[in-house]
Amino acid sequence: MQVLPNITIEHYLSLSAVLFCLGLFGMMFRKNAIIIFMCVELMLNAVNLALVAFSKIHGDTDGQIFVFFIMVVAAAEVAVGLAILMMLYRNMHTTDTDELNSLKG
Amino acid sequence: MLTEYAFWLLSFIAVFSGMAVIISKNPVYSVLYLIMTFFSIAGHYFLMNAQFLAAVHIIVYAGAIMVLFLYVIMMLNLNNIETEKRHNIIKLLAVSAAGLLLLVLSGAVQKADEIAVSGQVGAAGMVENLGIALYRNYLLPFELASVLFLAAMVGAVYLSKKNLNETQSA
Numbered sequence: 001m002q003v004l005p006n007i008t009i010e011h012y013l014s015l016s017a018v019l020f021c022l023g024l025f026g027m028m029f030r031k032n033a034i035i036i037f038m039c040v041e042l043m044l045n046a047v048n049l050a051l052v053a054f055s056k057i058h059g060d061t062d063g064q065i066f067v068f069f070i071m072v073v074a075a076a077e078v079a080v081g082l083a084i085l086m087m088l089y090r091n092m093h094t095t096d097t098d099e100l101n102s103l104k105g
Numbered sequence: 106m107l108t109e110y111a112f113w114l115l116s117f118i119a120v121f122s123g124m125a126v127i128i129s130k131n132p133v134y135s136v137l138y139l140i141m142t143f144f145s146i147a148g149h150y151f152l153m154n155a156q157f158l159a160a161v162h163i164i165v166y167a168g169a170i171m172v173l174f175l176y177v178i179m180m181l182n183l184n185n186i187e188t189e190k191r192h193n194i195i196k197l198l199a200v201s202a203a204g205l206l207l208l209v210l211s212g213a214v215q216k217a218d219e220i221a222v223s224g225q226v227g228a229a230g231m232v233e234n235l236g237i238a239l240y241r242n243y244l245l246p247f248e249l250a251s252v253l254f255l256a257a258m259v260g261a262v263y264l265s266k267k268n269l270n271e272t273q274s275a
C-alpha cells in the first residue's frame with residue numbers, strides 16, 4: 001500500500017510557484033535593500049528548480065545548461081548589486097529603500 | 106518510497122526557511138535561513154539525479170554568494186534589529202499581489218500532465234553529458250558568460266572605490 005503519492009512534475013512546479021511567490025512577497029514587503037536582493041535570489045532559485053524538473057522528465061541536458069547560465073547571471077548581479085549598495089550606504093548611510101528616493105523627478 | 110519522504114521533507118524545509126528569510130528582523134538570520142533554503146534546493150537537485158548541478162549550486166550559492174551577503178552586512182554593520190514599518194495599504198497590496206500570482210500559477214499547474222519525476226531514469230545530470238552539451242552546443246554562450254563576468258568584476262571594483270572624483274583628479 002502506498003502512503004504517499006508518486007512525485008510528479010506537478011509537485012515540483014507547485015513548490016517552485018510557492019517559492020517564487022514567497023520571493024515576490026518579500027520583495028514588496030521588506031524595505032531593507034539587502035533583504036530585497038535575497039528575495040531576488042529566492043525567485044531565481046525557484047525558476048531553476050522548475051527548469052531542472054523539466055530537464056529531468058524530458059531526459060535532456062538543455063534545461064540544466066540554462067540553470068548554469070542563470071547562476072552565472074545571478075552571481076554577476078549580486079557582485080554589482082552589492083557594490084552599488086555599499087556605495088549607497090557610504091553616501092546616504094542607509095539601505096532603507098524608502099529613504100533612497102533622490103532619483104524621483 | 107524514500108524519495109517521496111525526502112521530497113516532502115526538503116520541500117517543507119525550503120518553504121519554511123523561505124518564509125523565515127522574509128519574517129526575521131535581523132538580516133544575518135535572513136542570510137542563514139536563505140542558506141538553509143539553498144541546501145534544501147540542492148537536495149532536490151540530488152533527488153532529480155542532477156548531481157553536478159547540486160554540487161555547483163552549493164559551491165556558488167552557499168559558498169560564494171551568501172558569503173558576499175554576510176560580508177556586506179557585517180561591513181555595513183546592519184546586524185542591528187531594525188524597526189521597519191510599512192504602511193498597511195502596502196502590506197495589503199503585497200499580500201494580495203503575491204497571493205493572486207500564487208492562485209494563477211497553481212491554477213495553471215493543475216492542468217499539468219501527471220508525469221512521474223522520481224521514477225524516470227536518466228543520465229542527463231551527469232558531468233559527462235553536461236560537459237558535452239556545454240562545450241559542444243553552448244560554446245558561444247559559455248564564452249559570452251565569461252565576458253559578462255569580467256564586466257561585472259570590473260564594475261564591482263570600480264563602484265566600490267572610495268572616492269571616484271579624487272582618484273580621477275589625482
